[in-house]
Amino acid sequence: MENSILFQDAHNCLLEFDKATSLFAVYDGHGGHEVAQYCAQSFPEYIKQRETFQKGDYIQALKESFLGFDETLATPEVVTVLKRIADSKDDSGCTAVVALLKDQELYVANAGDSRCVVCRKGEAIEMSLDHKPEDDVEMERIVKAGGKVTGDGRVNGGLNLSRALGDHAYKQSENLPAEEQMITALPDVRTLMINPDEDEFMILACDGIWNSLSSQEVVDFVRPRIQEGHLKLSQICAELFDHCLAPNTLGDGTGCDNMTAVIVQFLPALSSTETKNLKRVALPIENCTEDASVKRSKTEESDLSV
Template sequence: MGAYLSQPNTSKSSGGGGSGRLSYGYSAMQGWRVSMEDAHNCMPELDSETAMFSVYDGHGGEEVALYCSKYLPDIIKEQKAYKEGKLQKALEDAFLAIDEKLTQENVIKELSQMAGRPITDHEDKNKVADEDDVDNEEAVLLNEEATMTIEELLTRYGQNCGKGNRNKSCGHNSEKTDSEDKAASVNGDLEPDVQCKNGEKEASTASVSSSKDGGGSCSSGSSAPSRASRAAVSCSSSTTGEAGPSCSSCLSQPAVTDKSKFFEDSEESEAEDEEDDDSEECSGEEYSSEEAEEDDSEDVEEEEDDNDEEEMLPGMDGKEEPGSDSGTTAVVALIRGKQLIVANAGDSRCVVSEGGKAVDMSYDHKPEDELELARIKNAGGKVTMDGRVNGGLNLSRAIGDHFYKRNKNLPPEEQMISALPDIKVLTLNEEHDFMVIACDGIWNVMSSQEVVDFIRERISRLDQSGEPANLSSIVEELLDQCLAPDTSGDGTGCDNMTCIIVRFQPYSHSNAEANKRKLDVVEAVTENCSDSSKKAKTD
């Protein structure tokens, strides 16, 4: 479910054309969505013998769909297999090639411009983060504390938050070095090149980014334990299964110079802590040991599940990056001679009408499908009850979405989200009159057969009238038919919509004239029969 407008945007971008072999019409409509994230290609002459038609349904932004529309045709033609006439292999290679390009710095910059986010490189991101004083100071503070021993933490909050410093913000009374600023990102996560401080214990009880409530005034002694737990950093990443960023060794820390002063200031705090511990022990005696173990295990499991959900969702680290936190489906049809080759990744769809019967030339890639689910699990992912990969994307194949493609032990086609397309080939004959390529905004509302029936009825009506079939007007009528009257339902009919109709037999004026002559003959015969019957009655 996406965000919706108060009224749908029903303006349409439509067009059509053709060649000596085929004719086509298309239309695209934003609908109820707050932005249009679809793109398409209509190229009746990709080269002298090949036509290409495609639909891209973007998610997380329009940029990847637009990039594919702009560059995928040329990337297909550049493939060695394409030059050798191996179109199936060429489509597979092209999908993987453009997906790999989305990780390159220059392409990410172009995607950012397409998305209206011109700042993309790490230096500019840090510059923006530095301008956000509150978040940056909190990030640096947590970064400092992550490298400190428990004794140093207690020293800091025993001395700095003493009676003479009650009005000072904890940890913000010292100057920050340039290295400290660079080590902290927008949300307080550590950069990958940061190393653990030698000779000090690594804290691993909480994530740096799990709290945003630092920076307030402290009272003597009482805040040290909670701040210390928030400052601890986990040095492993459950998202990828690889070692994550560690604590910084380059940050200077305050030395413990007067332990007696610290113990004097924190004596009262220790007494309070002992009382809290005693009260917790007393209350714990009310439960049996088995019940306590069950409660603890359930709490741990729930906490781990929650952490997994949060860590696996893209964009939650505050570093949304085009191509990583955005992607697109892609369904591409190539027509060469009598061969129709369709490549699909995602849940956009291509359907051919064979004598009025719908023939699916692609199938939707959903995470709960057996083959897709096996790949997702093998890559270290999971599918939630609502059919989403790690609780996020409800697709199992797409171009982009590199947040889900970070398992370095697997090739690109075996990642949780794969860009490898399925390929179907059809030899066209006289029974194949047209094909439809559309995004799921259409297929979520109507079945493949319903769409074929809708289009075929209107094409037949125009043919019989002697008028050329205006395919784009038929598509526009289809989009209006699929548009939901409001957004009160489950989202069906509220998505972006893009559809292309390709008629394999081009409509010629000679055929129109022949049809018109047939109609004239039928009318003349009917009139003659009517006149003859009237004359017979008169006689």
């Protein structure tokens, strides 16, 4: 059983991930923090090293990276590393939602039930799909792989999500490819052209947020606080966590989970006059202000801005 007192999430905030490219990610660990922590340390570089990434085929690069990196998590070398940082002897894993900003193009890859949402003129645009065992497509794959979904929406009575990195105990069908296992790391990838005149910010967060609030409710909470202009994004994250946090643990568990969120604010496009006055002008999505904060049994905050 997962210990909710232990913080098991991790995140990436890489404004200068590659040329004209930023990367943001949230990893929600379960069964231990080691896979999420290792992903935060090593997954971005793994993505960058893919030949498809270097050629600019970002959709394929993200799919290859999720599946390929998941395979590396089961290699003896990486297993040794994971055991060294492990807080549990159980098979562990994590969700992963990764947002790649290349010029004005947004690519979001997701495996699990963490989520990415873009605010477009106050409307929540969901850039990822939660992967739950009770969904028809997910359940069909699980059953074909020899598993079952219990009445409470869990795979073989265990995980309450159907895609993840790690969790290799659910990936033991030797006659099936990785994308057809009970639990698969294959991500869905969605794209969006960022319009600096309409798109205001995006938020990546784990299910500790989304179990408490809908995508639109999160946008409605964050947007006016950004518009007021006197709070750092990390402070808005902290207020969001407090808003989601249950007053006690006597309820159904909503508001008692680990919470991680990354808010990325898109700055407006520069006017032609402003552009002429600058020797070098970065594209709007590079001119973003980002803060990430996490809060549960311990609090960590980091502020980055450009």
